[in-house]
Amino acid sequence: MLRRYIPSWWGFLGAPTPLVTSQRELKTLDVREYRPLGTPIEFRFYQRYANHPNRQSGVQFLTHYNTHQRFRVNKDFIDYMNWGREQGQARLPHRHQRVAFDFDDVLQPTRAERTDNAWFRDQDPTQDGHADLSTDFDPNRKVFSMPEHWNKMFSTRRPGEGDIVHGILPSNNLLGAVVSQSDTHGSGYFGVETRGPEEGEVPGVNAPFRGEFDRKMMQAMSRPMNKDHTLTCNNGRFSNAIYINDPKRNQALSTGLAKRLNVELDRATNGVYSKLTVLEAAQSGMTDYFCGGLDVEKLGLDVSMAAISRERSKEAAAAGDQKEAQLLLGDATLYEDRADRMVREHGALIHRISTAARPLMTLVNGKCRGTGCGVALAAKYCGLKDISEFIVDGPNIGLTTYGGVTRLLARPETSHKYPGLAEFVLLTGTSLFAGDVLRLGWTDLFTSLPDMNYHIKEWFNNTEHMHNDAVAWQLGQLLETCFKMRDAHSSAMERCAITSLRAQWIEDAFADQASVEDILKTLGEIEKLPLTDPHNKADRSSATPFTIGSVSEGIEKLQRANLRYTLDPWDVTAPEEEVAVCQAAEIFTSYVLERRGKRDMVVNTRRQQLQRWKEQREREYHEYKNMKNAPHARHVYARLEGCENTLVEFDFVFDPQTEARKVADEYEKLSATVSALQTKVLEALGMPAERGIELGWYLPTLDTCPVHTDEELMELLHADPGIQSPEADLKYPPIYFTVKRSSLYFSEWAYAVKHQLLLQSPSALKGNLELLKEVRGDGSEEAVKSLSDTIAIEYKHLVRAMRRPDFYNVGQYLDKSAEQWEEVKQQRENSLNHSLRPTRPVPNFEEVFERNVTIAGHTFPLRPRWSPRTVEEVTAQEVEKSLLPLDFTRERLIPFDPAVYCSKGDRIDGMLDDIGGYEVVPQLGEVKADGTPSVAPLQDRAHVPLVNFYEMARHPWEDTPSSYRANGYTESSMAYFKQQYKEAEKALYDEGDRGAYNYWPSKSAVDGTTEPSERKLLKERYLDEMKRKEGEVEGWARDLRAKAMDGTLDYKTEIATQEEKIYDDHYYRWFIQPGQNPNPSGLLFGRKAAGGRSEEDADLDAMLTNLISEASSAAVVEEEGPTDIVEDIPAEATATDGDAEQE
Structure with a gap:
């Protein structure tokens, strides 16, 4: 020491x-x-005041400082206030995706306008708006903790001794009246930024929040499944949730995403512990799509680049540059292959979904387009929601329909319920909603419960004690509880596009029509019907919603845009007076300090000037009131909403007082002038006076808002600036209205449908109709093609349509918005012409659209430049050519088989790794100037067998793959088993060959056998015969019947022989994959369950046992002699017999 x-x-x-x-x-x-x-x-309580982050715990440290509750773990931050019991780390999440301790945390609302609440109220009348929407919520305001917790961060003295004034921020603390001094600063001291996002749109803040809310954090806490994070998953113990996560492109599936989704769905639905796999869309507030189908932008780019490369290859070959021509031809082939691969991957994905090994559910939480409809409807369980919508389009962009929906439309069930609906949907591209799909029988699952994927995960997580035999019960109970909607009802369940009257219209126009020309001819005859015709019935119409909710909001918007015209008294100028130069002394003397009681007051001596000012204000106000109540003449423009492009104009005098005197009802007086204006509009449009319409004010800002009362009408009349064209010579200032129809007549519907058909691609229209005929066959149920064959036929029509100029020159650009066309215009002005290599084509608006076109009496301000332009110009030879099979030598295309493509995709991915990988050799395959190869070709001495090992493992006569290990039997052993079982069953229960099986006597017959003769007969005819026949039955059948009666039947009975097991392909699979366990799940098949027999079975067995024992004893007595036979003899008879013997 x-x-x-x-x-x-x-x-x-x-x-x-x-x-x-x-x-x-x-x-x-x-x-x-x-x-x-x-x-x-x-120092006493150093745990409270330490600056180390690990010591700073508690609600009093709820601040915005970086040191709050964050410490580093493996170069990453863990934030305990954004930490729940889920998997993963929620670092800097979206405010709709934050976690505060558990799934039931209350989140902040979403900023929305009043119109959004009205929309939700229309969807579900049971709710007063939406619970997560608020009109006064400020998402940028930072709210700190309550002031009574500010004992650490906001005091300059000791941390626990700072005096705090509770009036700075709101608080419920009762000590507020006691505290008088404070060293705590206000919210301005912290320099909090409250301006909101300045760059880009944030859903729920400065942009509408589309799609579903992620209340239970299922999407936010999901983990990525690919490097682009366009596919994520959130798996439970016995369930899988897979999300399509590409909201910026409306969930469109690129080639890589479709292939990855195919692989992940295959992996999830083949998992040993996978009881249910759920496919949904992660919308993140940016989209309301479930699946956008084919990526039309990428597909169009590849096809157009292939066409440009082939055109330039021909030019290079004509100029003599063969090398450049070959390079361009190779580029064209690569582009075509890439486009073809995308189409094939989508078809393979739909086939994979339809043939999933274990239960797969698609929760359709948005719109489906094209192949997205097939992705949603091909699953075994398709769960619909309020916002489910199916867009079966194609001809509008120059393509034919693809995705397998043609099979559903071609079924006889669809034609029986709604004749002509298949032709109507495939030609017009009309959206189908949840109500239509439920009525068509494509699925019967519908739910309005939010966060359904979370409830599915919890359902299977909380029933993990159930073994796999109970999966069917678990799934059935889930569907019965959450998807049948017996107790709860949603008005969106009735949201449908095909009403009963519309179905009659569709039948009249589209059913039993041989060609597109006949359909257009029928629609042309219907649209000429007058509105007064008795056959011209009216159906309710859902008009386009107004962009602004009320007139007051529209006037405010005009005020912000400096477009409002007003004569309000508070906006007029001050009364004119002479401007005189005065000295400062005069200004000082105009104000006198007087004492009134105990107060000193400053009194203005210019009382006369103030009096003049008040009089001026009163005169202005009276003039304003008189002008507001006086009649006003305006030149009214009214445009009918719809494709008719009808505009009427007339002079109208707005006089509320005069119009109100004509009406006796007090309620009608409030809208007398509006009613008079509606009557005048209907008269100008040539419509019946009793027709229901709704007037909307058309603002100079290109917005519309409804007009309901005379008060609103006069307000907008004085606020509208009355902008007019300089060429128009009008007597009165103009006012603009839009007219919305609340009902739609049969003739108007026919006009709109024909207008839509004339906008579509004529070649695609005819191709779609021929596609429907080819899939439907002769109309019988047996003739309808299967899903794989339907996809193959749709592929044949689609690849031919997408190589036409209608698609790659016109159709691919039709979905662009006005803003995107502005960007394209700027890009065209700034782009340079490259001569060496073809660059990305930039569309020209005038080459895509043609202006002011009139076809069959319909006028189009803009119409796509289809080639050919009309249906009549499409020749019969082109239609017949589309029905021929694909020819590789002529079209460089081969037929598509989804099943084969899926099976190849399972194996090709790993084949390169199995052979040792690949080596990149520069200049391989190139030729020198003298014709010799630049690199010597590889000399391969490997021997490749001609027969697949899997084929060798099968029986030579068996072409159907069957597996003992997968099914418990093979095909041949199952056939032999069924034959033996039928023979044993007939020998046991149908000895008289009567055709009806008598398995056992009834209970009444058994109970009624009381006499010895009947017992003897029962023994001879039934019990002995049954025992003898049972001895003749093979042991396996007898044991099988005993197990079936005891309830101990195995889950999978092995009835295949040892030889069949040896020649089983799935059995051999484990031997050619070393290191793999033949039973990776660890499940033991053949587990014996506890025999649960009912009391009735036990009573019946006891009764039969007693009968057998009594019958056997009776047989023994019969052999020894008749004296032992016991009979019921009366006492008198016995005594008489005895006396006779003595005598």
């Missing part, structure tokens, strides 16, 4: 000598002993 050494000269330096008496003892005690009252507060 080291001791301190004190030198001898220490005392001569004048330093004080160390104390070794009581003072040192006191000092030691004071340091080592815990004395609460003698220690400062920050």
